[in-house]
Amino acid sequence: MTEQKHEKIDFGFKDIPVEEKQGKVGEIFTNVAPKYDLMNDAMSFGMHRLWKRYLIKLAGIKPKHKICDLASGTGDVAMLLTKELGDTGGNVIMSDINKEMLDIGYDKIFDAGLSHLVEPVVANSESLPFADSSFDLVTMVFGLRNITDKKRALSEMHRIVKPGGTVLVMEFSKPKSSLISYAYDKYSFNVIPGLGKFFAGDSESYRYLVESIRRHPNQEQLQEWFYEAGFDSCSITNLSSGVVAIHKGVKY
Numbered sequence: 001m002t003e004q005k006h007e008k009i010d011f012g013f014k015d016i017p018v019e020e021k022q023g024k025v026g027e028i029f030t031n032v033a034p035k036y037d038l039m040n041d042a043m044s045f046g047m048h049r050l051w052k053r054y055l056i057k058l059a060g061i062k063p064k065h066k067i068c069d070l071a072s073g074t075g076d077v078a079m080l081l082t083k084e085l086g087d088t089g090g091n092v093i094m095s096d097i098n099k100e101m102l103d104i105g106y107d108k109i110f111d112a113g114l115s116h117l118v119e120p121v122v123a124n125s126e127s128l129p130f131a132d133s134s135f136d137l138v139t140m141v142f143g144l145r146n147i148t149d150k151k152r153a154l155s156e157m158h159r160i161v162k163p164g165g166t167v168l169v170m171e172f173s174k175p176k177s178s179l180i181s182y183a184y185d186k187y188s189f190n191v192i193p194g195l196g197k198f199f200a201g202d203s204e205s206y207r208y209l210v211e212s213i214r215r216h217p218n219q220e221q222l223q224e225w226f227y228e229a230g231f232d233s234c235s236i237t238n239l240s241s242g243v244v245a246i247h248k249g250v251k252y
């Protein structure tokens with residue numbers, strides 16, 4: 001009898017069999033979906049809105065652009081991208097593996113009168129149902145750390161963006177100042193699970209979100225993965241002293 005080797009992967013601070021991660025992450029987002037927007041505002045004191053707006057400034061959106069927002073969730077970024085693009089002949093795909101999250105996002109876009117510019121697509125970012133070189137811009141905001149095979153997701157982003165196109169990945173990262181890092185740790189571990197309990201009746205999902213940030217690669221490591229995936233002219237923009245970082249890569 002041959003011994004089977006079970007590969008493990010991070011799930012918050014735990015290590016679990018690789019094949020279990022996607023299902024567990026799915027459960028978390030299905031649980032938090034109805035309160036996700038409220039909790040984002042509560043946890044970040046509204047800062048996530050400023051970070052997302054900053055990403056749009058870096059995106060260089062032009063008329064007729066074809067844009068794909070991955071791990072789009074409840075659609076904040078898809079909404080901002082669509083407003084910036086306007087009725088210019090382009091469009092925005094919002095894609096997420098979780099239908100509950102995506103439905104909430106698409107409803108918001110519908111209510112804002114922008115649904116003619118947006119198409120929701122339920123898909124795993126590790127294996128996307130889009131042709132090679134389809135988009136001028138691909139974004140993923142606070143999604144990458146939840147994905148099982150992050151390098152594969154980066155390769156998929158490289159595959160679907162057009163030559164000359166841009167990929168922007170925004171994620172929580174490693175603060176550059178030790179004082180901020182200390183305060184951020186105290187806040188994350190002592191306050192956020194409590195906020196999750198208070199606003200969403202769920203501290204465990206928010207404990208995972210905090211822990212997953214600590215297991216995510218730092219700025220330098222993620223930049224290396226961008227180059228490995230085939231991107232050029234890669235850059236990092238730290239926001240709030242590196243609590244969040246925007247990674248940019250261009251496909252030539």
Ligand SMILES: C[S@@+](CC[C@H](N)C(=O)[O-])C[C@H]1O[C@@H](n2cnc3c(N)ncnc32)[C@H](O)[C@@H]1O
Binds near residue numbers: 096141
């Ligand atoms: C923290 S939310 C971010 C949502 C949104 N981009 C935002 O910034 O508010 C992470 C999202 O990643 C999605 N996700 C997790 N794994 C995924 C995968 N393999 N492929 C696509 N989306 C995934 C989750 O369903 C969830 O909606």
